[in-house]
Amino acid sequence: xxxxxxxxxxxxxxxxxxxxxxxxxxxxxxxxxxxxxxxxxxxxxxxxxxxxxxxxxxxxxxxxxxxxxxxxxxxxxxxxxxxxxxxxxxxxxxxxxxxxxxxxxxxxxxxxxxxxxxxxxxxxxxxxxxxxxxxxxxxxxxxxxxxxxxxxxxxxxxxxxxxxxxxxxxxxxxxxxxxxxxxxxxxxxxxxxxxxxxxxxxxxxxxxxxxxxxxxxxxxxxxxxxxxxxxxxxxxxxxxxxxxxxxxxxxxxxxxxxxxxxxxxxxxxxxxxxxxxxxxxxxxxxxxxxxxxxxxxxxxxxxxxxxxxxxxxxxxxxxxxxxxxxxxxxxxxxxxxxxxxxxxxxxxxxxxxxxxxxxxxxxxxxxxxxxxxxxxxxxxxxxxxxx
Amino acid sequence: xxxxxxxxxxxxxxxxxxxxxxxxxxxxxxxxxxxxxxxxxxxxxxxxxxxxxxxxxxxxxxxxxxxxxxxxxxxxxxxxxxxxxxxxxxxxxxxxxxxxxxxxxxxxxxxxxxxxxxxxxxxxxxxxxxxxxxxxxxxxxxxxxxxxxxxxxxxxxxxx
Numbered sequence: 170x171x172x173x174x175x176x177x178x179x180x181x182x183x184x185x186x187x188x189x190x191x192x193x194x195x196x197x198x199x200x201x202x203x204x205x206x207x208x209x210x211x212x213x214x215x216x217x218x219x220x221x222x223x224x225x226x227x228x229x230x231x232x233x234x235x236x237x238x239x240x241x242x243x244x245x246x247x248x249x250x251x252x253x254x255x256x257x258x259x260x261x262x263x264x265x266x267x268x269x270x271x272x273x274x275x276x277x278x279x280x281x282x283x284x285x286x287x288x289x290x291x292x293x294x295x296x297x298x299x300x301x302x303x304x305x306x307x308x309x310x311x312x313x314x315x316x317x318x319x320x321x322x323x324x325x326x327x328x329x330x331x332x333x334x335x336x337x338x339x340x341x342x343x344x345x346x347x348x349x350x351x352x353x354x355x356x357x358x359x360x361x362x363x364x365x366x367x368x369x370x371x372x373x374x375x376x377x378x379x380x381x382x383x384x385x386x387x388x389x390x391x392x393x394x395x396x397x398x399x400x401x402x403x404x405x406x407x408x409x410x411x412x413x414x415x416x417x418x419x420x421x422x423x424x425x426x427x428x429x430x431x432x433x434x435x436x437x438x439x440x441x442x443x444x445x446x447x448x449x450x451x452x453x454x455x456x457x458x459x460x461x462x463x464x465x466x467x468x469x470x471x472x473x474x475x476x477x478x479x480x481x482x483x484x485x486x487x488x489x490x491x492x493x494x495x496x497x498x499x500x501x502x503x504x505x506x507x508x509x510x511x512x513x514x515x516x517x518x519x520x521x522x523x524x525x526x527x528x529x530x531x532x533x534x535x536x537x538x539x540x541x542x543x544x545x546x547x548x549x550x551x552x553x554x555x556x
Numbered sequence: 557x558x559x560x561x562x563x564x565x566x567x568x569x570x571x572x573x574x575x576x577x578x579x580x581x582x583x584x585x586x587x588x589x590x591x592x593x594x595x596x597x598x599x600x601x602x603x604x605x606x607x608x609x610x611x612x613x614x615x616x617x618x619x620x621x622x623x624x625x626x627x628x629x630x631x632x633x634x635x636x637x638x639x640x641x642x643x644x645x646x647x648x649x650x651x652x653x654x655x656x657x658x659x660x661x662x663x664x665x666x667x668x669x670x671x672x673x674x675x676x677x678x679x680x681x682x683x684x685x686x687x688x689x690x691x692x693x694x695x696x697x698x699x700x701x702x703x704x705x706x707x708x709x710x711x712x713x714x715x716x
Contacts, residue, residue, distance in 0.1 A: 190714035205715040293716045342716075464579035471578050520716060537575060 181297045185520040189504065193514040200543045201514040205342060207406035207487070208534045209461075211443075212454040215405060218446035219439045227438060233430045235263025235414070236441045242448040243414055251374070251384040253392060255416040262426055263436045263444075267372040267400040267413035269429070272298045274368050274396045274415060275334070277424040279304035283333040288319050289522025290490075291338040292370070307332070310524035313492060316481045317346035321355040328359075334366050337385060340373035343521045343530035344490040345483020350383045357388045367395040372413070373486040375404035375455050378463050386416070393418050396425075401440075403486075404455050405447045410440040462487050465533040465540055472544045476551060487534045490518065494527040496554050504529060510553070511546035557582065561590060562599070567700065569603040608695075608703050616663055618647075618692040619670045623658040625683040633657065636683050645673060656688070667691070 186203070193199050210216075234240065240257035247255050255261050264270040271294055279285065281303040287295045288309045299306045309327050311317040324335070337356070339348040348356070360367055369385050386395040400413025413436075415425060429435075469489050473480045480491035493503050500517035508514050516532075518525025533540060560580050565571055577584045594600045609616045623640075627633055633651055640660055641649045647661040660678070664670040674689055696704045 184716055186714050186716050190712070193713045199713075201713040203714040204711050206711060208709070208711070464575075467578045467581075468575055514713065516714065516716070537571075541572075541575075 177300060177303075181300055184293050186293075186516055189508070189514060189516065192508060196508070196512060199508065199512040199514055200539060200546070202531045202533075202535065202540075202543055203514045203516045204532050204534055205488075206408040206534060207403060207458065208536065209406040209458055211405060211407050211410070212447075212451060214450055215407070215443045215447045215454075219410075219443035222439055222442035227442060229438060231263075231435045231438050231441055233435055234261070234426055235436055236438075236445070239263060239441050239445050239448075240414075242445055243416070246448050247397075247416060251382070251387055253384060253387040253397075253416075256419075259419045260422055261414060261416050262422055262429065263441060264400075264413045264415055264429065265433055265436050266402060266411045267370060267398050268294060269433065270396075270398040270400075270413050270415040270425075271295065271368070271370065272301070273425045273428040273432075274398070274417075274421070275299055275302040275304060276428055277421060278302075278334055278366060278368075278396075282331060284329060284331040286324070286327050286332060286335045286365075288336065288338060290317070290341075290343050290518055290525040290528070291336070291521055292342050293521065295336050295338065295370075304334070305331070308522065308524075310522070311344070311346070313481060313528075316483075317341060317344040317490070318348055318352050319356060320352075321359055324356060324359050328363050328365075332363065332365060334368055335360060337367055337369040339369075339371070340377055340485025342373065342486050343488050343516065343518065343525070344528075345486045345488045346481075347377055347379065347483075347485040348383075348385075349379070350381065353383055353385045353388060357385060357391050360394060361390055365394070367391065368398065369395055370398045372398065372400050373403050374399060376459055376462060376487060377485045378459075378466060379484045396421055401444050401447055405444075405451055406458065407440075407443070407447065410437065410443060412436055412440040412444050462533065465535075465537060468537060468540065469531070469533055469544070472548070476548045478551065487532060489531045489533065490528050491531065492528055496551070500526055500529060507547065507550050511550045513543050513546045513550075557590065558594065558599075561587065561594075565600075604699075606698050606701050606703065616665065617667055617670050618695075619662045619664075619674075620690045620692065621658075621660045621662060621674060621678070622652075622656040622688040622690070623660055623678065624656045624685040624687075625658065626685060628683055636681070639681070640678070643673070643677065645669075 193201050240261045243261050244255050244257045247253055275298045279302045283304050284307045285299045285304045286309055287306050288311050296306045307327055309323050339346060367385055371384060374382060384397060386392050386397045396415055396417040398415050401407040401410060470482060473491055478491045480489055483489060496503060500519050504515050504517045516530040518528030518530060564576060573584050573587060576587055625636055628635055637649050640646055645662055645664060647663055650659045652659045662670055662673060674687055679687055
């Protein structure tokens with residue numbers, strides 16, 4: 170028989186997180202800090218709106234780009250929240266989660282051999298999506314001493330004549346790093362100088378703990394070079410609804426829409442109706458959840474400080490990225506031993522790129538009570554190691 | 557600061573002073589003083605526990621009693637309300653707008669105990685015109701907490 174598989178897919182590695190997942194799910198009374206989704210339920214008024222739409226029988230396909238009403242709400246949200254204007258017609262499209270937007274943006278923009286700059290540690294799907302789009306991933310290894318921000322020096326050093334696209338994964342999963350205005354301005358200058366495009370994954374934009382949030386698309390000249398990805402999963406605790414969106418220049422969105430049309434048809438209708446309500450009436454919920462995350466973030470910072478575990482202060486998402494290099498183990502060994510000894514599951518930093526070695530991702534999408542218990546166990550574990 | 561503290565402990569009175577100090581960015585002594593001060597001023601009137609007695613197998617009967625009364629000269633409703641509130645079996649007393657005057661909630665061990673209170677203590681009070689006793693069949697939510705079905709974390713345990 171012939172090999173049924175494509176060579177491209179076979180060479181792509183499965184996510185490194187899988188192994189731990191299998192162990193944790195088997196283990197009784199383990200505490201997991203390995204979850205990358207909010208612990209809150211979707212606010213009731215949003216769920217209620219979805220139920221209402223079902224009661225009214227709104228169970229059909231929507232237009233390919235999504236409900237017009239939703240695109241209009243997104244347009245006004247982008248304006249009021251990030252000060253960047255997008256036309257609901259042609260510049261905004263609704264996708265199945267932010268993930269689909271990442272995939273189709275790469276497929277719409279890359280030709281074989283085009284190089285894509287991917288800063289790591291970062292979310293696991295940029296590299297595979299790039300490979301599936303026949304692009305060539307070029308990894309930029311972010312550094313703890315720069316608080317895992319992308320510096321202009323690192324960016325410029327990675328650029329070749331084949332570089333076409335820069336992925337900007339901020340606020341960042343797994344490090345919690347953010348890019349402030351000055352950081353983005355420095356990046357924007359280089360993007361313009363080398364005539365690059367930007368795929369800005371801002372799915373955690375609402376979960377930042379600084380006064381100002383800046384989207385790169387709002388900087389002069391950047392709107393025309395940026396595909397901005399956002400969604401409802403993290404900000405409104407709507408992961409299971411699978412709803413995201415992409416905003417960008419008509420030229421690019423038009424082609425992305427073609428892939429979406431042939432591969433997906435449209436994002437889930439019920440979720441789209443729910444999302445309209447989220448944007449209209451959800452600001453207070455977002456604020457409340459952000460405050461709660463911030464409390465936990467501060468609590469963890471204090472605990473790490475007290476146990477002498479080095480960790481830069483992250484200002485975004487709901488992750489901490491402490492350094493465990495002093496123990497002379499790999500991240501994976503450390504995570505494995507922590508799980509065996511104290512039944513606390515964390516994700517080794519290497520799951521998000523080789524340069525995550527020596528770090529752990531700790532999610533704080535858990536109640537303070539759970540976090541206290543887990544941190545007590547981690548503290549006991551490292552006391553033992555140091556003894 | 558007071559409002560922030562109160563918002564915090566409204567849903568969880570057991571919160572650790574250290575955690576409170578981290579999230580509000582104030583030191584523990586200040587918070588302790590503020591809490592004691594608010595207790596003294598009767599802003600914080602108590603710390604209670606929400607219990608699902610059914611799960612312990614202890615039977616309790618809760619009733620909500622609608623009471624109509626004749627307001628008394630020069631004291632209005634207050635005098636009556638204070639008298640009712642003094643009974644230890646009474647959980648709450650509210651003056652209500654609408655078709656009746658007071659909502660009194662009451663907890664007893666048995667139906668008989670509750671009805672005895674109504675017929676022997678409440679109804680015979682002079683200003684009382686009538687009472688209507690509603691027994692609670694099942695509690696779903698109390699003090700903003702859903703008690704019928706505890707929340708289970710259904711998330712997959714490792715997600716990238």
